[in-house]
Amino acid sequence: MSADPSLPSDAAAAPRSDMAHPLPCVCLCVDDFGLHAAINDAVLHLLELGRIGATGAMVDGPAWTAGAAALHAQPAGRIDVGLHLDLTEAALASESRAKLPLRQLIVASYTRRLDPSWLASEVRRQLDAFERAWQQPPAFVDGHQHVHQLPMVREALLDELLQRYPDPAQRPWLRDTRPALGLSAGVANAFKAAVIAALGRPALRRMATTYGFATNRALSGVYDFQGDGVRYQQLLGAWLLHARHGDVLMCHPATAMVQGDAIAAARCNEYQVLASEWFGGLLEQLPLRIGPLARWLREAQQARHGGTA
Incomplete structure (x- = not known):
């Protein structure tokens, strides 16, 4: 097809994979699956279009059980379904204790004032709820608002996963929040990405390496959820232009505005762009493919260990 004028001129310079795949794999991951039906609908439609490679489930969301059943009806191997560990969503309630606002959780984790028994039970409860609905281990684990990497939380999570x-062949991969290199998303968004990574990423990466958990290479998709669809289109093009094999690009689409959702407008903007003909054309031009990471990460890990898991 003819070149899209909105596509940066150096698109063909995007790096290729050094693995056996013909094109580098970038995983577009929809966060918050199960939080409400409009997110689930977006995931199912974007999966049908071949636009996403993963989704993270909030198992306390009212739409999780129905969403899991709908995903089960899809062909196997098309999407990584993981646990989006939630300790902060104020609208949801834990069976044992109310969830905390993010700022309060960060302070409590760094001052080591979180209740270890509550953390352990909460991780266990959410993994149990995931497995009941999905009938298999999560392909990956990350955190709503990136809580999986915080002090105390990361220890409780890895202890339970081990x-x-x-x-090792059953272990999920973990989201590494290392900012993707070369992003052109603006100073404010680059700063936000750096702050997210600073809140526990180095320690989680060391622990993942020590205990044999695979991770993605880097993370993009961080922005302030402001602006319209044109702005998100520009951001998405920049993120994909600089993407490399094994990266995760997180997104938060929904098919409709939902009352009480703090980022409802941004979700609709994202969905419209991700489902658009423009995005389909962009994917045809860029030398990459969108897909799940679990199988590739497992193969890469086995290769590093001489063919053993």
């Missing part, structure tokens, strides 16, 4: 999945 006990629950002693076979």
